[in-house]
Every structure is written in C-alpha cells, then in structure tokens.
Amino acid sequence: MLSYQVKNTLTRMLFKGDFFEIISKIKNRVLYSNTDKISKENEVYLEKEAQSISSFIDGIDPVLAEETQQKVEEIRVNGKKTLEKIYYDLGGGGAYDLLYFLIRYLKPAVVVETGVASGYSSYASLEALEANKSGMLYSSDFPYFRLKNPEQYIGIIVPEKLKKNWKLYIKGDRQNLPSISSQINRIDIFHYDSDKSYNGRKFAMSSLDEKFTQDSVIIMDDIQNNDFFFDYVRERKISDVIIFEFEGKFLGMWMGNNVTQKLIKK
Numbered sequence: 001m002l003s004y005q006v007k008n009t010l011t012r013m014l015f016k017g018d019f020f021e022i023i024s025k026i027k028n029r030v031l032y033s034n035t036d037k038i039s040k041e042n043e044v045y046l047e048k049e050a051q052s053i054s055s056f057i058d059g060i061d062p063v064l065a066e067e068t069q070q071k072v073e074e075i076r077v078n079g080k081k082t083l084e085k086i087y088y089d090l091g092g093g094g095a096y097d098l099l100y101f102l103i104r105y106l107k108p109a110v111v112v113e114t115g116v117a118s119g120y121s122s123y124a125s126l127e128a129l130e131a132n133k134s135g136m137l138y139s140s141d142f143p144y145f146r147l148k149n150p151e152q153y154i155g156i157i158v159p160e161k162l163k164k165n166w167k168l169y170i171k172g173d174r175q176n177l178p179s180i181s182s183q184i185n186r187i188d189i190f191h192y193d194s195d196k197s198y199n200g201r202k203f204a205m206s207s208l209d210e211k212f213t214q215d216s217v218i219i220m221d222d223i224q225n226n227d228f229f230f231d232y233v234r235e236r237k238i239s240d241v242i243i244f245e246f247e248g249k250f251l252g253m254w255m256g257n258n259v260t261q262k263l264i265k266k
C-alpha cells in the first residue's frame with residue numbers, strides 16, 4: 001500500500017500538475033500539526049451549544065424531516081452495498097441528512113462541496129436536487145494516494161442517473177475552488193468536508209468569499225479540529241451560527257439574513 005502512495009504522489013506531482021496541492025498538504029502536516037488545535041474555551045463552547053440535527057430539522061418541517069430520514073436510510077443501504085464490493089475502506093459519510101434537508105427546504109440553484117470520498121454527501125445532495133428538479137452540485141476532491149488508481153473511487157456510490165446535475169473536480173481544493181468559482185455567480189449552500197487544517201479552511205473560505213450572499217448557508221465539518229470556525233465567525237461578527245453534534249464530532253453552520261428568516265425566525 002505504501003508503494004501506491006509513493007508512486008501516486010510522485011506521478012501526480014510530476015505529471016498531473018498537483019505539485020502545489022501536495023506540497024501544501026505536507027507543509028500543513030509537518031509544520032502546523034502541533035499548533036493546529038482547538039482552544040479550551042472553544043471546546044467548552046461546542047459542548048454547551050451543540051444540538052442534534054434530527055431535532056433541528058424536525059422543528060422546522062416534520063414532514064420533510066420524515067422524507068429526509070427515509071432518503072438517508074436508502075442512501076446508507078445503497079452506499080453500503082456498493083462499498084461491500086470494494087476491498088478498501090473508503091470511510092462512511094458525514095451528516096448528509098442535514099444537507100438533504102436544507103437542499104429540499106431552501107431549493108438552492110448552486111451547491112458547492114469539498115470532500116467527496118466515496119460520495120455520501122454528494123449522493124444525498126444530488127438526490128435532493130433531483131427531487132427539487134433544479135440546481136447543480138459542484139464538488140471538489142483529491143484522490144486517496146494510498147489506493148491503486150484512486151480516481152475511480154471518488155463518488156463511487158453516486159448512481160449514474162443523478163450525475164447529470166453534478167460537476168466533479170478532482171485536482172484538490174487549491175486548483176478546484178478557483179475553477180469552480182469561475183463557473184458560478186453565487187453559492188447558495190456550501191459544505192466544507194475536505195482539508196481540515198486551519199490553512200486549508202482559510203484558503204477555501206477566502207477563495208469563495210465573494211460568492212456568498214444573504215441567501216447562503218455554510219456548513220463546516222469537524223470544527224472541533226482547530227479554531228478556524230470560531231475566528232472566522234468572530235472576525236466577521238456573524239451571529240447566526242448553529243452548532244450540531246454528530247457522532248462525537250461537531251459541525252458549524254452559519255447563514256445569511258435571508259436564510260435565518262426562513263429557517264429560524266419563521
């Protein structure tokens with residue numbers, strides 16, 4: 001397995017233009033691994049503020065919450081069936097019930113996500129867009145170098161019939177996000193689930209900052225990893241923030257005023 005990792009890394013650095021993405025990953029791991037941590041104060045805040053996704057969505061629209069539960073179960077079962085045929089462990093999905101619900105409820109035209117892996121969040125988002133009969137998903141990912149021919153596993157659980165509303169970029173966030181940004185006028189829903197380092201998050205948010213509006217929702221996974229989420233919302237004085245707990249991890253969600261009106265102050 002290690003030999004695939006070395007071979008894939010060298011091939012992608014030398015021939016596929018991934019030099020800067022790989023250097024930045026190595027730099028983040030080596031230089032910042034000791035400082036990339038959450039402060040005690042923010043950790044306490046997470047524990048105190050977190051709520052469950054199911055009670056949040058149920059409180060907004062119980063009928064849609066029921067549909068979400070059914071769809072998410074279907075996605076889980078289908079995904080598991082596909083992944084059982086694969087020798088490698090590609091990992092499970094995150095909080096894709098929240099994504100499904102928000103896409104169905106808010107009916108976005110443009111959804112952007114980072115971090116696809118086997119594709120649970122992509123599958124859920126595309127299923128919701130299909131049900132809405134509108135909207136596009138733009139996804140950014142980077143292959144797992146520890147696998148042979150890793151590109152084939154990206155989004156492997158996503159059914160063919162849903163791919164017509166999907167644009168998948170696999171050159172890493174540093175190349176993908178500027179490319180995606182040049183294709184769209186705004187982002188309605190953004191889900192960040194790729195490079196969890198402080199610098200990775202900072203790069204992504206600064207590349208897309210100008211595409212967010214008062215109609216945008218931003219969801220960031222694993223905010224317990226470091227202080228990025230807290231620094232970002234405090235610096236910008238963003239008050240409409242919701243924290244979710246999901247299997248011992250935390251997600252941060254913040255939104256523009258128009259979304260707050262629809263989701264919270266109804």
Ligand SMILES: C[S@@+](CC[C@H](N)C(=O)[O-])C[C@H]1O[C@@H](n2cnc3c(N)ncnc32)[C@H](O)[C@@H]1O
Pocket residue numbers: 021091092093094095096114115116117118119120121122140141142143144171172173174193194195196200
């Ligand atoms: C936690 S997984 C994503 C899970 C996915 N959202 C789901 O629900 O199934 C993280 C993914 O981010 C990708 N990734 C890590 N660093 C990246 C980067 N710098 N640019 C793009 N993708 C990256 C990994 O290769 C992996 O596929």
